[in-house]
Amino acid sequence: MRYFDSKVLDNQQVAEDIFVLRVERNGAEAKAGQFYMLKSWDKELTLMRPISVFKAEKDELWFMYRLVGKGTQILSLLEKGASIKLLGPCGNGYPCEKLSGKVAVVGGGLGVPPLCETSKQLTHAGVTVDAYLGFRDVLFGVEDFEPWCDSIFVSTEKGEEGYKGFVTDLLKPEGYDCVITCGPEIMMRKVAAMCAEADVPCYCSLEHRMACGIGACLGCSIRTQNGMKRVCKDGPVFLSTDLLWNS
Amino acid sequence: MRYFDSKVLDNQQVAEDIFVLRVERNGAEAKAGQFYMLKSWDKELTLMRPISVFKAEKDELWFMYRLVGKGTQILSLLEKGASIKLLGPCGNGYPCEKLSGKVAVVGGGLGVPPLCETSKQLTHAGVTVDAYLGFRDVLFGVEDFEPWCDSIFVSTEKGEEGYKGFVTDLLKPEGYDCVITCGPEIMMRKVAAMCAEADVPCYCSLEHRMACGIGACLGCSIRTQNGMKRVCKDGPVFLSTDLLWNS
Amino acid sequence: MDKSINLSVNIAGVPFKNPVIAASGTFGFGEEYNELYDVGCLGGICSKGLTLHPKDGNEGIRVWETASGMMNSVGLQNPGVEYFIANDIPLMRRFGNVLIANMGGHSLEDYVTGASMLSAADIDMLELNISCPNVKSGGMAFGIKADVAHDVVKEVRAVCKKPLIVKLSPNAENILEMAKACEDAGADALSLVNTFQAMAIDIRKRKPVFNNVYAGLSGAAIKPIALRMVHSVCKQVHVPVIGIGGIYTAEDVLEFMMAGASAVQIGTVNFNDPLAGKNVLEDLSALCRREGIVDINEIKGIC
Amino acid sequence: MDKSINLSVNIAGVPFKNPVIAASGTFGFGEEYNELYDVGCLGGICSKGLTLHPKDGNEGIRVWETASGMMNSVGLQNPGVEYFIANDIPLMRRFGNVLIANMGGHSLEDYVTGASMLSAADIDMLELNISCPNVKSGGMAFGIKADVAHDVVKEVRAVCKKPLIVKLSPNAENILEMAKACEDAGADALSLVNTFQAMAIDIRKRKPVFNNVYAGLSGAAIKPIALRMVHSVCKQVHVPVIGIGGIYTAEDVLEFMMAGASAVQIGTVNFNDPLAGKNVLEDLSALCRREGIVDINEIKGIC
Numbered sequence A, B: 001m002r003y004f005d006s007k008v009l010d011n012q013q014v015a016e017d018i019f020v021l022r023v024e025r026n027g028a029e030a031k032a033g034q035f036y037m038l039k040s041w042d043k044e045l046t047l048m049r050p051i052s053v054f055k056a057e058k059d060e061l062w063f064m065y066r067l068v069g070k071g072t073q074i075l076s077l078l079e080k081g082a083s084i085k086l087l088g089p090c091g092n093g094y095p096c097e098k099l100s101g102k103v104a105v106v107g108g109g110l111g112v113p114p115l116c117e118t119s120k121q122l123t124h125a126g127v128t129v130d131a132y133l134g135f136r137d138v139l140f141g142v143e144d145f146e147p148w149c150d151s152i153f154v155s156t157e158k159g160e161e162g163y164k165g166f167v168t169d170l171l172k173p174e175g176y177d178c179v180i181t182c183g184p185e186i187m188m189r190k191v192a193a194m195c196a197e198a199d200v201p202c203y204c205s206l207e208h209r210m211a212c213g214i215g216a217c218l219g220c221s222i223r224t225q226n227g228m229k230r231v232c233k234d235g236p237v238f239l240s241t242d243l244l245w246n247s
Numbered sequence C, D: 001m002d003k004s005i006n007l008s009v010n011i012a013g014v015p016f017k018n019p020v021i022a023a024s025g026t027f028g029f030g031e032e033y034n035e036l037y038d039v040g041c042l043g044g045i046c047s048k049g050l051t052l053h054p055k056d057g058n059e060g061i062r063v064w065e066t067a068s069g070m071m072n073s074v075g076l077q078n079p080g081v082e083y084f085i086a087n088d089i090p091l092m093r094r095f096g097n098v099l100i101a102n103m104g105g106h107s108l109e110d111y112v113t114g115a116s117m118l119s120a121a122d123i124d125m126l127e128l129n130i131s132c133p134n135v136k137s138g139g140m141a142f143g144i145k146a147d148v149a150h151d152v153v154k155e156v157r158a159v160c161k162k163p164l165i166v167k168l169s170p171n172a173e174n175i176l177e178m179a180k181a182c183e184d185a186g187a188d189a190l191s192l193v194n195t196f197q198a199m200a201i202d203i204r205k206r207k208p209v210f211n212n213v214y215a216g217l218s219g220a221a222i223k224p225i226a227l228r229m230v231h232s233v234c235k236q237v238h239v240p241v242i243g244i245g246g247i248y249t250a251e252d253v254l255e256f257m258m259a260g261a262s263a264v265q266i267g268t269v270n271f272n273d274p275l276a277g278k279n280v281l282e283d284l285s286a287l288c289r290r291e292g293i294v295d296i297n298e299i300k301g302i303c
């Protein structure tokens, strides 16, 4: 866990509202499924913004984010060379090193990017990966999965690209040793339920509003089967069977 | 009085802490001694910042400002092409068109820049201008007075350049039909007193914290011989004999 | 502006073409901002705070920027009720929107005399400021204790022929008791909040920034507290409530109306964006369309 | 840090190496921030708010950003006094600075039992939170009315063997009466302010953001109000006061100390800058040098 200054290497719009930010890594760690708290402002905004690691390259950290509000707006305006502060790596991440055999990564919307680094780290751990990636209408980041995945299944809600409907329609958990999912809660609940039925372990990555990002403020606590857990520190990755989906 | 979007044409540091900002004029008016309320932020700062017109060129407005706090800091980072909002022209300005003969402009510190446009407009009005410009240590803007002034007298506190001491030591109001002054209150009071003694009319340009800049909030009111006056609307230029120097 | 969306509201029988009103003390008598846009587009304008007799206001620094807000210690500088009636009302009338005279005071007698003069003049509503924290002699007390407020409102109510808005101070000991006391005493509407008593120190001079030491905080900084107060007051009173405090955007207007306000006032934002009145209104009708709101009154108090 | 400047302060007999203390609820038990810098450099650390029994805290959204501030509705999630004593105190002790246990409660009995347990444990001071506005059942009431506060402080005082700080709520009906009541009841020091009761509405969902509807506002937004409260309380009480509320910078620290505070707590700023504690301290000694302050106690209360 470090708090450090970094430099923007690149910040590109890759789809409507979707940007990829590349920053100097400065030796920072990044397990698949971990995230960083980012800020490129001083005190104009109170809080830093949690963004997952999209890719951890040798000297670079990549983040893929959607412009949704004030913070991501400011991020979206960053130009090469700009300063940015990073706090992280935050959270536990996926236990890639403990997995084996065949794993499905199931992502929806902005849950897709963190699964890219995850697919890579799984592949490096000798795991075979299939990706199931669901989008509303426009695809982003799909090609980044290609080096790491056996098969890639894509869906859009109205069928603009790939399968028409939800990506969960395509998934058959039975064929996998483990399922890893990240995306809207409604999707993850569905994936979790399917995995429970098929008796396949399922890891979910949660989102929650965060203040500190490091476990100090209890702003992101959720009730789980094992008591209160901090999404930022004890998560964001939880075994689906530990979750209560209490929202 | 207009509130309009403009573009930064240039923003140069001309001395330690001193910057010259050039923006598109967009047909806006600018009498000598008037000022604009500027902002290049959205809501990160609550208020706009009052800055006097340093030069009104055909298609450009020039401002010279000192970096003192958050607002001027943000201004100082503006690059060519950046957007900036202007509200103005604000205030009454100097009555250049009503003056004749020989006029002394007496400026101190950041009171110097507004006297540059003033010297120009006086010259255009057929008036002969002498400039008395006082600085702490470093000079700025002096060469800009050259086209418009007969003589230019310069002082610094420790004598780094020009006369060592205060610029008021150099001034002899007797020789002028009118004296125009802008700068620290202590300097203007001295100038006003000397003019009173010599029975020469003296115009002073005041500073006051401002919120609206257009006369609506009464945040900048001062007590004068003629009752309460708004520096932003009824001023910033006052006849010295109207002032009470109540601070 | 989108004509298919109804933004008009009614407060104590007075129709407003929309719920956005300029807040007292931040908008003069409308003249200055009218140079920048037609201020008649606003639902209404509250005059700067009047007192029976003319006042010069406070000495020294009067405005000071703070994080997402500002402090002011204008101290009710104004030309007095008589001058206002003779000179400013006719000018304000040209705007064609609701004319609200805002009045403060130092004594019960001044309040009553001023109110009866104003209510006999050509104004639409009287807004009684029982809250200005800047005037040392009195001022404060009326807005702090509910029973004191009750007395002044009752007396003013007795002489006031126009709908009476009572403007509450967030410095009140108990904002709910205060609201109920004013309602009981005959207020036709309540507006809240006025500024929060606050302080700034100039560490270089080692002195308070303001001659009066304390001054009033306004702006976005106070919005969450103001919204809470408006919400809780709306749940307790039956008269219409006008929400005030850090309202900068159309979204803020909806928040306050969802909390129960019938209309809002915008103050500090005028300094940040001199076209705020116009901009907030334009954004409001676009926002209503986006949120599927056909009549702004639909969402009033749904939270 | 500049060793020639004395930053050490004393509060109720407890020496602090400097006046910058981490505020309760924003700093955990110090562990997490200690991964980023040596939190032992701070004058002291207030533990997260404890209650006699463990608490899960509130459901739903717990933190929400606002203009220059944030709201929280954590609801006193904590492991309970017993667990804290057994597990967290030993960890906190390693930091080598002043250990302040912050405790809230729902009933007089819980306060008294918790306080006597804590005061028998290895803590330096007890900070009694009579103000948390998040817990529906009780919590609020203690911090609103001076007479209720007096009772709880008196009972706690009777069982507490350690210096007792009482932390005041800005939602108190009358902050001066509250301060005096707590002083009368035996508080050795006062700390203020806790968060302001506030509200946010999600206009898209047309619902309050927080399950509890209201939540606590903190951060730079509240600084001017907090400073005013600290200033006025300092003028009225004889016990030392710890200033809290939107303190982000070394300049802010000096403002609060010039207003009369003996020390300060920093809360929300830790989220904005995880190294805030260290940075504020470093800046503070540079600022003192620039301002010609040799001993920080010199400027205490000069405004």
Ligand SMILES: Cc1cc2nc3c(=O)[nH]c(=O)nc-3n(C[C@H](O)[C@H](O)[C@H](O)COP(=O)(O)OP(=O)(O)OC[C@H]3O[C@@H](n4cnc5c(N)ncnc54)[C@H](O)[C@@H]3O)c2cc1C
Pocket (backbone or CB within 6 Å): A035, A047, A048, A049, A050, A051, A052, A053, A064, A065, A066, A067, A068, A069, A070, A071, A072, A073, A110, A113, A114, A206, A207, A208, A209, A210, A236, D064, D065
């Ligand atoms: C562990 C984690 C990983 C994330 N990874 C990504 C990612 O890789 N790419 C991406 O685009 N987004 C990601 N998000 C969501 C991202 O944090 C928010 O979209 C972002 O904070 C919005 O900030 P804003 O200022 O633009 O929006 P605003 O709505 O203005 O933000 C206001 C406040 O709400 C918080 N907030 C708003 N939306 C969310 C949200 N969905 N989740 C948590 N907090 C939120 C903000 O952090 C801020 O504190 C992640 C969230 C979490 C918790």
Ligand SMILES: Cc1cc2nc3c(=O)[nH]c(=O)nc-3n(C[C@H](O)[C@H](O)[C@H](O)COP(=O)(O)OP(=O)(O)OC[C@H]3O[C@@H](n4cnc5c(N)ncnc54)[C@H](O)[C@@H]3O)c2cc1C
Pocket (backbone or CB within 6 Å): B035, B047, B048, B049, B050, B051, B052, B053, B064, B065, B066, B067, B068, B069, B070, B071, B072, B073, B110, B113, B114, B206, B207, B208, B209, B210, B236, C064, C065
């Ligand atoms: C009519 C007028 C004309 C001016 N012309 C110039 C000019 O040509 N060049 C120049 O460098 N400066 C000029 N000033 C001063 C300039 O407005 C301030 O230096 C500037 O506002 C500081 O803003 P800040 O955010 O950097 O400082 P901060 O101290 O952070 O500002 C905080 C607040 O105080 C106000 N403020 C701070 N200093 C002053 C000041 N001296 N006068 C008025 N308000 C102040 C700011 O506007 C802001 O509202 C003028 C001021 C006035 C009133």
Ligand SMILES: Cc1cc2nc3c(=O)[nH]c(=O)nc-3n(C[C@H](O)[C@H](O)[C@H](O)COP(=O)(O)O)c2cc1C
Pocket (backbone or CB within 6 Å): B211, B217, B219, C023, C024, C025, C026, C048, C049, C050, C072, C074, C076, C102, C129, C132, C167, C193, C194, C195, C217, C218, C219, C220, C222, C244, C245, C246, C247, C265, C266, C267, C268, C269
């Ligand atoms: C400069 C200034 C002057 C004010 N003068 C008055 C006044 O005379 N009478 C009054 O009732 N309120 C006055 N107020 C309070 C505002 O009307 C409003 O209640 C307050 O500023 C909160 O709203 P805002 O956050 O939108 O500014 C004044 C506010 C400011 C900033």
Ligand SMILES: Cc1cc2nc3c(=O)[nH]c(=O)nc-3n(C[C@H](O)[C@H](O)[C@H](O)COP(=O)(O)O)c2cc1C
Pocket (backbone or CB within 6 Å): A211, A217, A219, D023, D024, D025, D026, D048, D049, D050, D072, D074, D076, D102, D129, D132, D167, D193, D194, D195, D217, D218, D219, D220, D222, D244, D245, D246, D247, D265, D266, D267, D268, D269
């Ligand atoms: C997330 C969060 C949790 C808090 N929890 C507590 C608490 O448990 N006990 C307490 O006395 N104060 C608590 N507070 C209040 C702070 O200690 C502090 O009084 C307040 O935030 C104002 O200071 P600030 O503006 O520097 O944050 C909490 C504040 C925040 C932001």
Ligand code: FES
Pocket (backbone or CB within 6 Å): A209, A210, A211, A212, A213, A214, A215, A216, A217, A218, A219, A220, A221, A230, A231, A232, A233
């Ligand atoms: S965000 Fe602070 S504990 Fe998770």
Ligand code: FES
Pocket (backbone or CB within 6 Å): B209, B210, B211, B212, B213, B214, B215, B216, B217, B218, B219, B220, B221, B230, B231, B232, B233
């Ligand atoms: S700044 Fe508002 S009246 Fe002058």
